[in-house]
Amino acid sequence: MRVxxxxxxLTRCGVGVVDGTAGRPLRMVAVGVVRTPADAEVPQRLVGIERGIEEWLDEHRPEAVAVERVFSQHNVRTVMGTAQASAVAMLCAARRGLPVALHTPSEVKAAVSGSGRADKAQVAAMVTRLLRLDAPPRPADAADALALAICHIWRAPALNRLQQARRLHSAKGPVR
Structure with a gap:
């Protein structure tokens, strides 16, 4: 699976592509950051993010897109920008009919490091180790994007079984 x-x-949107399946060695395909100027208006920044993500989708042809679920922060401006960039990523994937999964930061941290409270350095170190890289990806947004892809590859089989069970249950109707 390629994710x-x-x-x-809004300023730095980390992107990373990983190939692999659960239980097998993973391979980094590409990693980077889509950047927009901090002094640009938000609509232009969103267009820049859209163009960047579309280029990544065109070049790497993933089978799924994993996006960090926006969580409440103290700074409303920051969370709004993050939510807007997240929506752009989901829109780009949806246009292509690609499945989109949202993972919380603690889910991603737990998946790659074993602890939902791991710090950025621990996550970057584990991403480096899991993908057999020479050095941690920089900046941290790039390492976080790879961690999201890894998390999704490892969680996708369980999520698919859960979705199938829900569909089967709803098709049968209420249990009496």
Whole structure:
């Protein structure tokens, strides 16, 4: 499975593509950051993010897109920008009919490090180790995008079984 991980942000939107399946060694395909100028208006920044993500989708042809679920922060401006960048990533994937999965930061941290409270350095170190890289990806947004892709590859089989069970249950109607 090839997954594009997206760590959303208005100034730096981390992107990373990972190939692999659960229980097998993973391979980094590409990693980077879509950048927009901090002094640009938000609509132009969103267009820049859209163009960047579309380029990544065109070039790497992922089978799924994993996006960090926006969580409440103290700074409303920051969370709004993150949510807007996240929506752009989801829209780009949806246009292509790609499945989109949202993972919380603690889910991603737990998946790659074993602890939902891991710090950025621990996550970057584990991404480096899991993908057998020479050095941690920089900036941290890039490492976080790879961690999202890894998390999704490892969680996708369980999520698919859960979705199938829900569909089967709803098709049978209420249990009496």
């Amino acid at each position: 594009l991980g997206v760590d959303p942000g």
